[in-house]
Each structure stands twice: as structure tokens, then as C-alpha cells.
Amino acid sequence: KLFYYLQTCQKPLLPRAVDILSEDTERARLLYAAELAGQASGNKIPLERIPPDLESQLPRCMDAYLAAPELDDDLGVMRPLPFLTEREEIVARCPNLADSSNAEDLGSLIQGFFKLWGDEEFAGSRTVYVYDATREANDHGVLVMCCPLTGKNVNPFTPTTWRAIHSEFARAADMLANGRRFAEICEPAEGPPMRRARRMRK
Numbered sequence: 164k165l166f167y168y169l170q171t172c173q174k175p176l177l178p179r180a181v182d183i184l185s186e187d188t189e190r191a192r193l194l195y196a197a198e199l200a201g202q203a204s205g206n207k208i209p210l211e212r213i214p215p216d217l218e219s220q221l222p223r224c225m226d227a228y229l230a231a232p233e234l235d236d237d238l239g240v241m242r243p244l245p246f247l248t249e250r251e252e253i254v255a256r257c258p259n260l261a262d263s264s265n266a267e268d269l270g271s272l273i274q275g276f277f278k279l280w281g282d283e284e285f286a287g288s289r290t291v292y293v294y295d296a297t298r299e300a301n302d303h304g305v306l307v308m309c310c311p312l313t314g315k316n317v318n319p320f321t322p323t324t325w326r327a328i329h330s331e332f333a334r335a336a337d338m339l340a341n342g343r344r345f346a347e348i349c350e351p352a353e354g355p356p357m358r359r360a361r362r363m364r365k
Contacts, residue, residue: 164308168276170296174267178257180246180294180311184225188245191228196221223294224314245312274339281336286329287322 169177184192196213199220213221222228225245234241247253254261267275279285290301294311301307305325308318320328335348 164280164291165276166293167291167296167308168279169272170293171279172267172272172275175259176267176272178253178260179296180225181223182257183247183253185243185245185247187243188225188228191230192221195228222314223292223297223309224311225294226313270345273345274336277332277336277339281329281333283333285332286326 166177169175170179193213196217200217229242229245231242247256285306287304287306288301289298290303290307290309291298292309292311294309294314304322305320306318306329307316309315310317318325338348339345
């Protein structure tokens with residue numbers, strides 16, 4: 164959730180995962196897209212850049228493009244990371260991250276975080292992708308957070324449990340908007356969150 168917020172705040176502080184794929188992963192992604200385009204046309208199509216209409220059809224996780232397992236059981240060797248890790252390389256791909264105007268103070272970032280996740284939009288039935296910093300509706304009745312590496316849901320809560328957690332985000336956002344200190348937000352609340360969430364829906 165923090166990664167997604169820092170990708171989508173007014174002046175992003177983190178890159179989208181799709182923007183920092185390693186050269187090998189990006190090459191594999193292009194091959195995947197070319198094969199997909201070829202299946203649609205009946206011919207093999209070489210691609211140097213993925214067109215927007217094809218981009219929306221591609222998987223939104225890195226593992227979908229990688230044939231090698233994360234760990235080679237025979238050799239006991241981990242595969243190379245599928246994304247860039249060096250700051251210089253990341254900034255070269257995403258020059259906006261080096262912009263000196265990305266200098267929001269910690270208090271503003273904390274308030275923005277709770278304002279985002281406390282919004283009613285995220286009370287349920289949304290799927291969020293850190294891979295490309297997008298979100299869409301779902302029919303699960305709960306927030307789904309997709310891992311940019313595996314695509315798996317890393318927010319495995321029942322609808323009832325998630326609504327209780329969301330109510331805490333909303334409570335924190337409301338308190339911050341009303342000038343309450345962060346220390347007050349961290350104080351124990353009155354009663355269990357799930358009970359308060361049920362009371363708020365009545």
C-alpha cells in the first residue's frame with residue numbers, strides 16, 4: 164500500500180515496476196507481446212515497442228515473462244533480479260524521480276497515505292497493481308493488492324476483516340484532517356476495529 168501511494172501521489176517518489184524492468188525482463192516482455200500479436204494476426208510480428216492497445220492485454224507481473232524459476236534447485240542459485248536496483252539506472256529510466264520538487268515533508272506524506280487508503284473507493288471491490296500503478300473494480304467485495312513480481316494477492320483478507328482495517332485508515336485520515344497529532348492516532352481506539360466498522364455501517 165505504501166509503494167502504491169508513493170507511486171501515485173501528486174509528485175511520485177517511487178517508479179512503477181514496469182518502468183524499471185531489467186533488460187532481460189524487458190526483452191522477454193517484448194517477445195511475449197510479439198507472440199501475442201502474432202496469435203491475433205496469424206503471423207510472427209517483430210516488436211521494438213509495445214503499442215498501447217497490446218499493452219493493456221499483457222500480464223501485470225514480472226514472473227509471467229520469466230521462464231527460469233526463482234531458485235535453481237540443482238545449482239542452488241537464485242536467478243538475477245528482474246528489475247533495476249541501482250539508483251543511477253532507475254533515475255535514468257525515470258528522470259522525474261530526480262526532480263528536486265519531489266520534496267513533500269513526512270507529515271504531508273503520512274496524511275496523503277491515510278487520505279488515499281481511507282477513501283470510500285477502497286472500502287471494497289478494488290484491485291490495485293503496483294506493477295503499473297493502476298487500479299480497477301473487482302467483484303470480490305474486498306481490496307486485492309497484486310504483487311508486481313508474482314501477480315498474487317498480498318492482501319488476503321475477508322471482506323469483513325478488510326472493512327475493519329479500512330475503517331482504521333478512514334479514522335486516521337479524519338483525525339489528521341482535523342489537526343490531530345500522529346501520536347493521538349497511534350493511541351488504542353475504543354473497542355475492536357471490526358465492531359466499530361459494523362457500527363459505522365448502520
